[in-house]
Amino acid sequence: MSPFTYQDGIYRALWDPYEIVAFGTMIRAAMETIKSGKPVDPVRQKLLPPLSKDSTVAAEFQRLAGSQIQDAKLKNLQELGLLLVANLPTHDNGELVEVTILESDVQPALQALTALRVFLGAKLEIETDEDSEILFNLLQNATENFEETHTNVAREQQMYLASVFFAAGFVQETLLAALTGRH
16 A cells, blocks of 8 residues: 555555455445434444534434434445456556545545444553553464464454454545645
């Protein structure tokens, strides 16, 4: 995965097709969590937090704008997923593919990346920067100790989520850099 660059109204980066599939899988999982409607799901609560600490005010916000917020997150996630899938090659030839985002789609893409990272962060129980650093170190260690990591299914799943979490951060960071660097 390369950093995003900007030229002539288009943001471009090179991705491995497997990275596109991993993002698509996690985007779909985030959308399913939002659609589940389970208010007690802690991951869903991170994606759609109360809009006030006052429960009465939060309930009123939810009544007035809750479905609009949910629909906007779903739309942004779906559009990012479709955008990525549109870049998948018809057959894997081992080459990187160019992922392109039009200037008009960059803000919704950034919002979808934020929702994706919130979803993955909640699944990974990341609450602080320290949690993130610990997880990053575990991911590096898992990469170095591939055999050991891949005999533990729960650890392997955690490392998969972590790799997409950190990749989404990289994508978000480089997309923002390309966006702000051109103005």
